[in-house]
Amino acid sequence: MAETVYPRIIASRVRGQLAYPWSFALDVAAQVIGQAFELVTIVVIFTQVTTLGGFTASEVVLIYGLAATAFALTDLAVGQVEELPTFIRTGELDVMLLRPLRALPQLLTADIALKRLGRVVVGVAALGYALASNNIVWSPVTVLVAITAPLLGAVILGSIWVAANALSFWLIDSSEVARGITYGSGFATSYPITVFGPWLRRILCFAVPSAFIAYFPALALLGRPDPLGLPELLRYSAPPVALLCIAAAALVWRSGIRRYQSTGS
Amino acid sequence: MIIETDGLRRDFLVGTRLRRRRVVAVRDVTLNVAPGEAVGFLGPNGAGKSTTIKMLTGVLVPTSGSASVCGLDPVRERRELGKRIGVVFGQRSQLWWDLPLEESFDLHGAIHKVPAARYEERLEECVELLDMTSFLRTPVRQLSLGQRMRGEVTAALLHSPELLVLDEPTIGLDLASKERLRSFLSAVNARGEVTLLLTTHDLPDVERLCRRVVVIDHGRVLVDDELSTLRRRFAGNRTLVVELTAPAEALAGLTGVVDVQVEAQGMRQRLAFGAGTSAAELIAEVARRVELRDVTVDEPSIEDLVRTLYASSRPA
Numbered sequence A: 001m002a003e004t005v006y007p008r009i010i011a012s013r014v015r016g017q018l019a020y021p022w023s024f025a026l027d028v029a030a031q032v033i034g035q036a037f038e039l040v041t042i043v044v045i046f047t048q049v050t051t052l053g054g055f056t057a058s059e060v061v062l063i064y065g066l067a068a069t070a071f072a073l074t075d076l077a078v079g080q081v082e083e084l085p086t087f088i089r090t091g092e093l094d095v096m097l098l099r100p101l102r103a104l105p106q107l108l109t110a111d112i113a114l115k116r117l118g119r120v121v122v123g124v125a126a127l128g129y130a131l132a133s134n135n136i137v138w139s140p141v142t143v144l145v146a147i148t149a150p151l152l153g154a155v156i157l158g159s160i161w162v163a164a165n166a167l168s169f170w171l172i173d174s175s176e177v178a179r180g181i182t183y184g185s186g187f188a189t190s191y192p193i194t195v196f197g198p199w200l201r202r203i204l205c206f207a208v209p210s211a212f213i214a215y216f217p218a219l220a221l222l223g224r225p226d227p228l229g230l231p232e233l234l235r236y237s238a239p240p241v242a243l244l245c246i247a248a249a250a251l252v253w254r255s256g257i258r259r260y261q262s263t264g265s
Numbered sequence B: 001m002i003i004e005t006d007g008l009r010r011d012f013l014v015g016t017r018l019r020r021r022r023v024v025a026v027r028d029v030t031l032n033v034a035p036g037e038a039v040g041f042l043g044p045n046g047a048g049k050s051t052t053i054k055m056l057t058g059v060l061v062p063t064s065g066s067a068s069v070c071g072l073d074p075v076r077e078r079r080e081l082g083k084r085i086g087v088v089f090g091q092r093s094q095l096w097w098d099l100p101l102e103e104s105f106d107l108h109g110a111i112h113k114v115p116a117a118r119y120e121e122r123l124e125e126c127v128e129l130l131d132m133t134s135f136l137r138t139p140v141r142q143l144s145l146g147q148r149m150r151g152e153v154t155a156a157l158l159h160s161p162e163l164l165v166l167d168e169p170t171i172g173l174d175l176a177s178k179e180r181l182r183s184f185l186s187a188v189n190a191r192g193e194v195t196l197l198l199t200t201h202d203l204p205d206v207e208r209l210c211r212r213v214v215v216i217d218h219g220r221v222l223v224d225d226e227l228s229t230l231r232r233r234f235a236g237n238r239t240l241v242v243e244l245t246a247p248a249e250a251l252a253g254l255t256g257v258v259d260v261q262v263e264a265q266g267m268r269q270r271l272a273f274g275a276g277t278s279a280a281e282l283i284a285e286v287a288r289r290v291e292l293r294d295v296t297v298d299e300p301s302i303e304d305l306v307r308t309l310y311a312s313s314r315p316a
Helices: A002-018 A021-048 A057-090 A092-097 A103-108 A114-133 A140-169 A175-189 A198-207 A215-222 A232-236 A238-263 B049-056 B078-084 B101-111 B116-129 B145-157 B175-190 B203-209 B227-234 B279-289 B302-313
Strands: B003-014 B021-033 B038-042 B064-069 B085-089 B163-167 B195-199 B212-217 B220-226 B238-244 B257-263 B268-273 B292-298
Touching: A002 A021, A002 A114, A002 B101, A021 A057, A021 A114, A057 A092, A057 A103, A057 A114, A057 A140, A057 A175, A057 A215, A092 A103, A114 A140, A140 A175, A140 A215, A140 A238, A175 A198, A215 A232, B003 B049, B021 B049, B021 B212, B021 B220, B038 B049, B038 B203, B049 B064, B049 B163, B049 B195, B078 B085, B085 B145, B101 B116, B101 B145, B116 B145, B145 B163, B145 B175, B163 B175, B175 B195, B175 B203, B195 B203, B212 B227, B220 B227, B238 B279, B268 B279, B279 B292
Parallel strands: B038 B195, B038 B212, B085 B163, B163 B195
Antiparallel strands: B003 B021, B003 B064, B212 B220, B238 B268, B238 B292, B257 B268
């Protein structure tokens, strides 16, 4: 398998960044602060209200923690896909197509911004705090949900990112659209979907399935009724949703590459 | 045949959605290259060279026609083809800009799964022939263009490709760097291990490396012939530029000279002469008549050659 070369590519990317430890440390700190500001927003909201969309502060922090961890992992692993328009413009994509490797993994490993670990730290800390401060009944199922939810969430978000950025194969300047989808969906997952209007809620559940990243897993962990009365099965549906997302993203990416090969730059 | 194409054509749609038009970049390229050959692929800017190369390497799908490289369909078997060819673009890098050159080679070897013993042997040979020892530990971003191109060519050869495609490999290099690269490529090709397909605007590249020349213009093959034949038949006039120590009238009546232009108040004269005349004899003849400060001989450019070819290839 040619894929065995990726650990070496990633290791080489990491080495480059650690060569300047101080600038690396500052970058990480900046990311921690950036991510923590969202948490501050939640704290500020709860100085004014006692519940948000039917959820207490600790419950909202749980949703935030799940969403932030998934977002941070996605940013770390897939964030590089945002550079696709640049790679197309400079011809670097052509160089990738000339190697005996798939284009997407090459693009994703072209740079691993380790500073994004700062976001992971904040997400995991918020998640840890929320898991401890909510009354969660620990069972094999809830343990499994707690561990897999951020990972499956990252898979769902990552697929959305890849598909959204692959739009630049069709549109010349679609990076703003892509950014709207990627960061917008990241932001929307941090709050209970009950705070949104019915149409936005439906979009978040089914079109861009970000409700499966944090909202439904949080309901599963909390074991509390859904204020919307949606079927309980949805709480455990992240794995099939993640698989569907991967399949959809792969389809979009492949037709994007094919389109690139048939239109050229 | 290592490269076999038949009626290769490639159209592009350009312009906005409202005013879209079809541009034919490559109209009809039929090309056969045997293993071990060194082919110069020439043509003016926009002639369709890069588009053809992209189709041969699987980056672009042909609009129509067929291509087979190393017995593979370039687009459908792109990754398999990637193992068997090497590609060097003069204006984009396949190296990792933040890694030392040596580590870039290492990664390249790993991507192509080159066996350790073979890798060492190949690398050692390239490092010696291209004199790269002094900058192997330097990050790629700090290399000079000449050093980087030596690195690019080495990377493209580490996996012992059957075909090496070079797209303007000497562009922007100084004379010494060009010469080093040419002699290296010529040595590699002479051993018969690798076929060369080279695009360039630099006639000496072709003269040094290629026995066969394919000229395309407007997406069509104009000429496909031995370089020597081509020069005999089509090469335009060379120009002897003489710098004089004192102003002189236009030098008339020189053997073989077809045109004389006087510049710098008679201090410089440009003497155009045909293929049948020896530059050495002409210089000697001029030197008998006037005192020379300096002389240079301008070779006809590829563009001149192509222009002559294009004019002569049109139906009478």
